[in-house]
Amino acid sequence: MQDNRIKTPEQQSNIDTLFIPDQYTGSWLTFEYRGTPFDVPLLWFAAEDEGRTEDPTEYKIRKAREDGKVAKSQELVSSIVLLFAIVTIGMLASDFMDNAVAMLKYFFGNAAVIDITTDRSVTVIFLRYFIKLALPVLVVTCIAAILANLVQVGFFFTTKPITPDFNRIVPNFAKFFQRALLSPEAFFNLAKSIIKILIIGVIAFLNINVELKKIINYVRLPFLTSFGSIASLTFRIIVQASIALLVLSIADFFFQRRQHLESLKMSKQEIKEERRMYEGDPLVKSRLRQRMQELLMRNMLKEVPKADVVITNPTHYAVALQWNRATMVSPIVVAKGVDHMAYKIKDVAQENSVPVVENKPLARALYAEVEIGDAIPEKFYEVIALVLAGVYKLTGKKVEAV
Numbered sequence: 001m002q003d004n005r006i007k008t009p010e011q012q013s014n015i016d017t018l019f020i021p022d023q024y025t026g027s028w029l030t031f032e033y034r035g036t037p038f039d040v041p042l043l044w045f046a047a048e049d050e051g052r053t054e055d056p057t058e059y060k061i062r063k064a065r066e067d068g069k070v071a072k073s074q075e076l077v078s079s080i081v082l083l084f085a086i087v088t089i090g091m092l093a094s095d096f097m098d099n100a101v102a103m104l105k106y107f108f109g110n111a112a113v114i115d116i117t118t119d120r121s122v123t124v125i126f127l128r129y130f131i132k133l134a135l136p137v138l139v140v141t142c143i144a145a146i147l148a149n150l151v152q153v154g155f156f157f158t159t160k161p162i163t164p165d166f167n168r169i170v171p172n173f174a175k176f177f178q179r180a181l182l183s184p185e186a187f188f189n190l191a192k193s194i195i196k197i198l199i200i201g202v203i204a205f206l207n208i209n210v211e212l213k214k215i216i217n218y219v220r221l222p223f224l225t226s227f228g229s230i231a232s233l234t235f236r237i238i239v240q241a242s243i244a245l246l247v248l249s250i251a252d253f254f255f256q257r258r259q260h261l262e263s264l265k266m267s268k269q270e271i272k273e274e275r276r277m278y279e280g281d282p283l284v285k286s287r288l289r290q291r292m293q294e295l296l297m298r299n300m301l302k303e304v305p306k307a308d309v310v311i312t313n314p315t316h317y318a319v320a321l322q323w324n325r326a327t328m329v330s331p332i333v334v335a336k337g338v339d340h341m342a343y344k345i346k347d348v349a350q351e352n353s354v355p356v357v358e359n360k361p362l363a364r365a366l367y368a369e370v371e372i373g374d375a376i377p378e379k380f381y382e383v384i385a386l387v388l389a390g391v392y393k394l395t396g397k398k399v400e401a402v
Contacts, residue, residue, distance in 0.1 A: 318342035
């Protein structure tokens with residue numbers, strides 16, 4: 001709304017007028033910006049793709065997928081990997097404990113005897129223990145990561161996202177800051193991080209609070225007993241937190257999917273361009289249609305000499321019929337035309353001694369209701385039979401019932 005009140009010189013110096021074109025009306029929209037010389041107008045951070053209000057087409061989504069742009073939640077991948085890893089550790093905890101204790105006993109027991117600079121068997125022994133401890137978890141987490149990605153995007157592999165793009169060396173800072181600080185995605189990520197911290201904190205507090213008295217007494221118990229109890233409590237906390245994060249990541253997946261579709265939205269002009277690309281330029285289509293009509297007319301005139309009769313109205317319409325009882329269920333229309341084409345059909349018919357019969361209602365009805373190459377409908381059988389009987393009587397051809 002325009003402010004018509006009298007402004008002081010100081011107020012006037014802090015007013016900037018912005019002129020922005022309206023893409024729908026073609027007129028200019030005027031905005032007044034009030035602020036200090038050090039203020040930054042938020043309009044500087046306007047999205048470059050403003051005006052993209054239409055849902056993406058199937059072609060746009062498929063093209064984005066080919067470029068590696070898919071709706072995927074990294075939170076979902078991380079939570080599934082974490083949950084599988086923790087479950088694996090829980091199932092193999094006793095084996096892990098035995099291997100860890102055996103490794104510590106071996107190295108501490110032989111610390112004064114082994115010379116790591118000359119005895120290479122130490123490295124082999126260490127790798128053997130390390131593989132026993134790490135390999136099961138690594139295999140399970142790799143499988144979990146692959147499955148998490150397959151669930152979200154299906155079987156798909158492309159190197160385009162990791163292909164170097166030198167155009168990104170100088171980024172668009174306005175767009176970067178808008179997406180990182182002012183976009184719905186930024187606020188959602190901030191809220192998501194806060195919620196994750198709260199969830200993990202609440203789960204840890206509830207579990208520790210229940211076991212607090214036992215934890216205080218662990219100092220009086222043997223080391224392995226205390227270690228096992230603490231490990232069991234920690235395992236329970238991590239499993240519960242993993243399940244909670246998995247539930248939260250499902251919401252993140254749907255948000256990422258929505259953001260992906262929003263990023264692919266198109267302007268009306270882009271949809272027109274894509275439709276033109278698929279369906280062809282209107283001028284080219286018009287020319288092709290005209291060419292097809294010319295070919296159809298040329299082929300149609302070649303069929304007129306084979307016709308048994310041409311029915312006219314007599315000036316504007318002409319329909320050529322052919323009837324062969326041995327090969328046809330009923331007479332078919334081999335040619336039809338209006339005005340100039342009707343004259344052409346009649347001329348060809350007269351040149352080839354094809355009878356021309358005037359019947360205004362029949363000619364109009366056949367032209368409107370029957371396409372070239374189609375058989376006549378049953379409702380025209382009686383009148384066509386009378387026409388053909390008259391034609392055959394004049395030409396001496398044997399009459400065949402329709």
